[in-house]
Amino acid sequence: PQDNATVLAALLAYRIIYYVAPLILAAVLMAFHEGRQWRGRGTDPLVIALPLAPLLLGVLVFMSGAMLLVSGALPAAPGRMDTLATILPLPISEMAHVAASLVGVMLLLVALGLYRRLDGAFWAARTLLVAGALLSIAKGLDYEEATILLLTAAALQWTRAAFYRRTRLTAEPLSPEWLVGVGAAIGLSVLIGFFAYRRVGYSSDLWWQFETNANASRFLRTSLAVGLLLIGAAIWRLFAAAPVPMVHDMLPDDVATAALAHADRTDAMLAFTGDKRFLVSDSGDAFLMYQVKGASWIVLGDPVGPSEAWSELLWAIRARADAAQGRLLLYQIGLRIVPIAIEMGLKLVKYGEEATVELDGFTLETPEMRSVRKASRVAERAGAAFEVVPAAAMSALIPELQAISDWWLADKDHAEKSFSVGRFEPGYMAKFDCAVVRIEGRIVAFANVWGTPNRQELSVDLMRHAEDMPQGGMDFLFTRLMLWGHEHGYRNFSLGMAPLSGIEARRLSPTWSKVAAFLFRHGERFYGFAGLRAYKEKF
Template sequence: MVLQIANLDPRLIRRDRIGEALAWGRAHRRELAILAVLVVALLGFAALRAILAEVRLKEVRAALHAIPQIQIVAALALTALSYLSLTLSEALSLRAIGIRLPWRTAALASFTSYAISHNFGLTLLTGGSARYRVYASAGLDLGAVARVGLLSSAAFWGALLGVAAVALLSGGAPVDIAGAVIPAFAGQVVAVAVLALLALLFIVRLRGVEQVGVGRFTLPIPPAATMAAQLGVAAFDLAASSAALFVLLPEATPQTIGLFFLAYAVAVSVAAASHVPGGIGVFEAIILAITPASNGGVFAALLLYRLIYYVLPLIVAAALLASVEGHRLRRPIAMGLSLAERSARYLAPPLIGLLVFTGGLILLISGALPAVHWRIHWLAHIVPLPFVEASHFAASLAGTALLLVAPAISARMRSGFLAARLLLAGGIVFSLLKGFDYEEATLLGVIAVILQYCRPAFYRRAGILDAPLQRTWLAAAAIAIGLSLWAGFFAYKHVAYHDDLWWAFAWKGNAPRFLRASMGAAVLLGAVACWRLLSAPIRPIGNMVLPLQVADTALALSSRADAALALTGDKQFLIAASGAAYLMYRVRGRTWVVMGDPVGAFADWSELVWQIRARCDAAHGRLCFYQASNELLPLLIEMGLQVMKYGDEAQVDLASFTLEGPASKSLRHSTRKAESAGLTFEIIPAAAVPAIVPQLRAVSDAWLGDKGGHEKCFSIGRFDPVYLARFDCAVLRQEGRIIAFANIWTTRNRAELSVDLMRHWPDTPYGTMDLLFVRLMQWGAANGYARFNLGMAPLSGLNGRRLAPLWSRIGHAIYGHGEALYGFSGLRSFKAKFQPIWVPRYVATMPGLATPWAMINLVGLIGG
């Protein structure tokens, strides 16, 4: 072995290692992406620290107080103009894809999506989700919403590049970025190239190219006039948003506008590409690196700008939607909901969750900064020092807890609401006791009022630890604590750090208080993160074992043979109060997948369906009904689920089944061939099945090996001797050896007969399975069964026309072109030989973005 390894080509070893590394990277790409965002955020904070090395906190505070009120009012007005122009850009994007909606709809979608994405980055996941909620309430599908978002983004980036190019051309001087000088000629070449690309886009549109696309997804290229209007509106937005910062800068003059806008364009681009929430740290570092002004004054302007342009619109959006949602929840039942009410129902809790997160961030940053001298001096005459020390530490812990509670607010958890309300109230008290910080106490009070007004929206009874605290939330919380650490080290850069600081308690001991509070916040976040990352996401809910009496009663009333899936041992159950019906399901990820219809008394179906709906909603899950029948459709529609046809089920009428006639010619031929090969059919009673399990296992293992797969579950049974011993078994023998088998499902009222596991040796004679089914159907007809269920033909019978729903068109395409993956059409052709009646079966999921995630979890669950 040593010699073989030594003789291997080193290039092959390197190639294998590279392949392994790439595979590992693909498997952990989400964790790596989050780590990359954290690294970029740390680099931004480090760059800010280096740039502001000579700046003191007292200089920043003095610069903030020196900004005239008229300039603050101008920044507020320009911010309003910027967000207004974004709504116009949204309306133009709607027009470009041929959709006419009222301006107020576009305004609501635009304002809420940008208020979120500006603060928390990841535009597609944050702002894109908010945009979808509004437009889905207005009747748009996911494809149309994606086109609107892409066109708005394209207009923004086109305008940003275009205006930056004009700024480069008009400057005519080298650009200095933190000591790195870009020659004027190089900047002008880049500017000309950018303008040429924009001009080329207009030329392409004028020459008749109306859309671009990948696969079936197409994106229209707006007419030249509409495109020019979009770029103009986006340019106005950039002018207003950048001017809102420019008017706050010290030493701002008309001569510096060009260079400033170039710095602003670069900062916005890099901050967006970094995916750091709000570009915090990254945006400020780039502006400070390029802008030729005193860093203390510029940094003060940047802090005020972030409050005006980022935080204030988020508070306004949350307050607006919370007021609409709170009003809706307090009204008597109305005939219908307005668009704003339908949108607020989905958006208000996430926005309030983001506000709660912001409240936690405020407490952390405040705890990192020194108290105002006169306020702490005033408190010294009223409150003992231990109260101040304890309040300062408690405020930072409350801030960290608010960061962690925010996901529970977004998930409508009652426990999260109660915890956030208590933490906000405590934060207000701690803010006043630690330094009489009435400004932050007022902000926390506003958030608490908004939260309290929407109290009825938080109805889910799951525990706070069941909230979906995802890695992205933990990363955002880590960045928030990192920001507070940066603020503290910036404020106390003159302090000589040593071990004794941890135990220094004094009225002027701001730095020791910061260290203790930061340590407490970091330990709390680390402990919760470790616990949540190592714990299971969702606990099982429901009966894991079906009581024998319930099973006996419900199965006796069922006319569906697949009710026997309750005996596979891989499901959970909800049982009706009468004990005459049950519903079987399983949780995977956040998706609750219900298998088929409820089993048992039809009168209990509504109770069971609404019960699973309530439990799933309380656990913040996604509900999915799999292989639902026509009888269940009214209840699914009543619950507001999105119903999609999954395929057709083949049911053979045993009373009319025959091998006579031209339609059965192929069956007669195949069964005769199988019989001529010496195959014989036999029904093995359930009591005798354990004796033949070794032979059945050999058949099963050979069948699985030939298919190159593994056992499936949930919608079919596994090869389990205990499970197989519950049923009679149909076998085919050749010279006494079992070469094929199928366990038999029956209903007690003899309404239906079916099979579950169907397996055979790979080298069985032609017509083996045809013979097995034919003999089973003849046996069933002789024993009084009404029909034989051949099972599903997935994705068959779906409509692929242009006006059909998206799911139907996708399924139709897979059915037509996915034969190599599954054999969809071949499976239907096999079952069609028995002249069945095709009965539709459905999948029903929560509407919107929950659908694709539910389908992914469903496939994973069925695939084992």
């Protein structure tokens, strides 16, 4: 058996020295040579190297870690240990041997982080490669390994810009004082343990002794558990994305004015709800709104502003999400965004349909509008009167509208929502006209009115009513507002989304479509999917 082990070790050493090591060295030298050639042609080789660096260096670092592990399992080169003994004490060489294998294991783990372009993996890999080179010398004068590790570290440093994704390791670095304190506490406990059990002879059986007085065994197992916990915590910080704080930006007035002049959709008005972040184009006349929730970067609607700036904004937010290890979602987008979304590699998912009424020629005097006409007339006979209050006069109505909103929320057992809808907030309500229904001068229903400056679309956001609203009051409000929009030159009226509407479940449909269709048909007790679609469809 001993002869077989020696032969196996010799074969592995032969493969590493004559195959693996020359391959790594040749790859580094070839990259250096090609870089000089590209530089001579006036092209910066770094431009070519950066896209390839995460994959190639991930492989090189992984192979470097494997090399250290294999080297630790093989006998030292003849004569080198004798030479090393004249330079370093034997205990230091032994500790360097163990430490080099540990560095090899950590390089295997860090390699994945390099492939994912993590900045924490870059810092860890560079440190480990240099440490591995020093330990290779200290454990057996393995200068070949040290050269390969240092060359890999140099290539890693050269392509530093390729590893841009932030991690907790760099975004929230631990203070030196804290690290020293933790290291001192753990080191002191280990030293005390070795001192307390210095008379206990070490053997592998100690790890598996479970007895009342087996204190040395418990100390070994506890020390191992502490070490594994520290390694796990370090790996978690190495790969975990840097936290993105939940912040709310304010959109500059000049940007809002310039961008909204090009808006074709009323959901652009959600920029004023105060619960979003904004990314503004370089020209300052376009923006997109988004928010970060966990690892999700959610963009709401189409960018607002000239369409020429849309691609720039979407690719910019894509880059930000990528740098933060986030996933990008474009929520409630229009058809004009679809080609850009496909180019960005996003998957399209239908989640509903938008109900839109063409206001050109809109009238209640058609057979299709019979039910709506009937409901509106019921409200009229109850004394309902319609009015659109301009934004300049809204401050006087806020207290009355606030009371109606509070009752409506309590009656529905709802809380204010955010992001994709507005919320009753005086500053937000005062920015828009408001459609109200009055009975004997009292407001019994209201809806704040959104309208694009180019009069392409009219819509409402908050729709709430009082306890004594007459039957058909909301139908009355909608129909009168549509007629008002027609009179003021608006082309379309949006009734908003009908969630899960229009999604078919066929045999070859994706799982999402089948689940959505099932919920639409059988989920009325949880949310009125079909009822909401039927209500909007009648207009």
